[in-house]
Amino acid sequence: MYHRSLDVGLVEQFTLIQRLHRESYPVKQLCCVFGVHRSSYRAWRDRPKRLSETEWRLREHVKSAYELSNGSAGARTIASMVTAQGCPLSRYRATRRMQALGLVSSQQPKHRYKRAEQPHTNIPNRLDRQFDVVAPNKVWAGDITYIWTGRRWAYLAIVLDLFARQPVGWALSLNPDSALTKKALTMAYESRGEPKDVMFHSDQGCQYTSLPFRQQLWRYQMVQSMSRRGNCWDNSPVERFIRSLKTEWMPEIGYRTFEEAKHHITEYIIGYYSQFRPHTHNDGLAPRVVEQQYWNAQKTVAKNT
Structure with a gap:
């Protein structure tokens, strides 16, 4: 063991303490032997290191x-x-x-979904591309897409009311699982006043065929409809919404953080897309405007009957 009587300077003593500590000697004992304060040693140990x-x-x-x-x-x-x-x-x-x-590449890596085991389902395509719906809360459609958030992929689940193409539920998560789709569905169900007998349409992704998600549909008294396997046209209204989000609003290189993505996407959904963006399906009107017109007309009919 080195002793305090060694004729070495303070820096050399700190260096010896650090070296001996790496050999499993306790710092408290070493500082006592060399007669230096532990706080002084820690300050030296944690000092900013000058680069060569x-x-x-x-x-x-x-x-x-x-x-x-x-x-x-x-x-x-x-x-x-x-x-x-x-x-x-x-x-x-x-x-x-x-x-x-602290430099991070903003270039998006290639996205790959992990292959998931899913239960066999035999759910028909009840919607059958009948996308023109006569009233709100009759048919909802859902899908998932991936979004780059600086260091990893995040996943957006969206629920669209097909009457006016109004987004009614959404959720963002780092995991593309049934918890994500259930969260988006719950938001839609609660925000729309818990409607009954809604048809919910989606593709055959494992997030929608999972037992937890299907049980949630049963609890909400919804009828499930699914696209034919590998046929994106069977769910084209939601596909178009996702394409609009990515081409009109999202930065080409994605977002820097998860929170930034969440905030910016929410602005698009509840702000620009729902309230201001003209939609060809709505004869150039925004989804929320068309829905408001529908409910105003319903009130007028109710007054006159």
Whole structure:
């Protein structure tokens, strides 16, 4: 064991304590032996580390390459760009430097759904592309899409009332499971005054064929309808809504965070799309305007009868 009588400076003592601590000696005992305060040692241990000139220049190269790519380059691309400038850099070293600098590629990775085991269902396509509905709360349609949120994919479940193409329920989650679709359905059911005998149409995704989701439909006294397998046209109104969201509103590179995505998508659904965006199905009127016209007409009929 080293002793305080060793003729070494304070920095050298701290260095010895750190080295011996790595060999499993307790810091409290080491500081006592060397006669130094633990708070002084911790302050030295946690001090900002000065980068070497080589490391500083390497990080500047990485940062410059990242900014040149407008934030889209990942570690592999940055390694190639920096190496081409005469500063050899591997993909793995580039990854560590990006992490140290807090740089994250804004480029979306390719999305792949995980293959899920789902129960066999024999639910007919009761809607059969009869998308023109005579009143609200008669037919709802749902679907799920994926959205990039900076570091990973998030999943949006949407429920659309087909009468005026009004979004009535939605939910965003990091997991594309039946809990997500149940949450969107519950929002629709409660926000629309718990209507009965609604037909709910979707594709044959496992989130909609799962027992928990189907049980929720039964509790809400809804009739389930499903598209034919692999036929997106059987659910085209919701497909069009998702396409409009992604082409009109979402940034091409996705969102920086989950919370940003949630806030921005909600603005689209309850604001622009529902209240202002002209819809060809509604003869150029926004969904909420058409629904309000319908309910006003119903009140007029009720007064006159």
